[in-house]
Amino acid sequence: MFRLMRILPILAAIILPLPSHAQTPPATDCAPGAPCSQPLPVRVVIVTMFEIGADTGDAPGEFQLWKERRKLDIRIPFPQGYHDLYYNPDSRILAMVTGVGTARSGTGVMALGLDPRFDLSHAYWLVAGIAGIDPQDASIGSAAWARYSVDGDLAHEIDAREIPKGWKSGFFPLDKQGPDDRSPPITEGRVFALNPKLTDWAYALTKDMKLPDDRGIAKERARYSGYPNAQKPPFVLMGDQLSAMTFWHGKLLTGWANDWVRYSTSGKGEFVTSAMEETGTLQAITYLDKIEKVDRDRVLVLRSGSNFSMPPPGVAAADYLLRENEGYAGMKASLESLYIVGSKVIDQLVGHWDRYEKAPPE
Template structure:
């Protein structure tokens, strides 16, 4: 379960994102010249290839709106345009074709919305013989719902944990015992008040803590642009001092679930679920859908020797709050957000500005970071 977070978009945008593969242009015949790039472009996807493309950075996004460039941006567009990801590589085994820059060796993937798509697309990329991903860094960069108790719209959070909120028991809220705080609780619990040690296998994914701390230290002073729209939105959240701050960079954990959720009570549930699942070490800050699928695939690919899970970073920026301000009903606020996220463009710019700081440092000093992740 998740907040009215990123991919509710509004509903019209979600429908557009869901239809994106149909808008992907057909693969044009490629004339092989020479070199690994031309060889790879001529290879049949999923079949053996006589060359592999070196990849230093994988940018993982989840959706695009309309075209890949030149219109209202989704998560992928700013990276494509500003990082000159102009080489399209057919990827029929995934949601969307891949894009590559042979000079920077950045590869970008659009996984599609939802855990199933993200897991399958990530696994398909990791097993693709056309790419050498052994030393690649991965940056998952997506918009999200954000807890107003922790941060404001446009703020960008580096996750130490991603927690799966779908593997749970559920009892309708109208039937729960009076002393229960929620009708949702993890599969390994006997109720929301059960404090026994959690089972984390397949449900909690811990990112490389040294890499997270390094990324935060590098980006904590990045100035994220503010605008009138998000100023007006955060002004509604009186009594939430972090929500009323201009956008900032923080460390905060990601709650991954497939149901769009919104409201104060479910926000409490997400906080409780995250704390329980991480034995009190984690703090729910952003809500989205895909991370646990992406990270599960990367864990398996690491076991297979294809990628390195210690080189993975998750950055989510707030496009909307995960609960309404005081005095506003959750249903009313959800319907309001469906008309368009107040922080959509701000969150996309935040992702790019903060994420680019890390990308530039890694690529500009590749001789330092190729062999081992920064600490």
């Protein structure tokens, strides 16, 4: 009996499974892109676009807060993409950094979707990034859920110094005869509509949240006299996104962005945030959905304002843009807003997985 008592703890250690946090998922031992007998189950994919310096412990980019606070401690090599992936086996959250621009975001998301190491068939996707924000709609630090992402690159362009008299802009859609051509827009590959029921649900869940504020951004927004929404403390709103590779800035281009989004969505969309990557990300997801690797109806896009898309009254666009390039006024607040707003949605999805695995919330 004494010998049996001594042996039992040893047998228990061998037979009983380790706590989930101590286990290494089998899929992490599979080679990148190679067949994998036990794909990693994923409930949420967090899509970020860039990081500054190290992944932890220094000035954060879009990825760092998610990695640290969500305990995404398992690194998964991802040589076919821009940055290694990170995973939490308890929450089954996977996070990626696509790299900046549509080429990197599109190819990175496609590479992830086709990687046999991951089961993404029921995964929700949260694209979470900073953005320029239209002061007519919101203040820096505010977070906007997009209903539409519109491509701002597929176009004709004539230098503004050479445009015909009467043209509002030298930039107009492909297949059109000028900026005043209002024939029906071509939307395939240019306009991506998010699942409206899922987006409405996410907005309803977060619209009353109090977002981070500080003296720095309060001082900055006070400069925007005549723009009441820009002078408000940060808040959550619904607002659509223009995805373009050029980092544009100014009052005239903000007017162009509003016109472009309104025209491209047949008046249904409202430009609020400017970024670079979503049309690449959403195009990849659209293709992956066709072969049932992912579910396109489970995608959310959240962008928070790190900077305004135009200068305050009385300041030249070039002067303001060059100053912002030295450090966005709302960078810290926008990153915190992304995390706390996005986390509320993720907590709801993961916390009620028995319900939301089967179908998206409405």
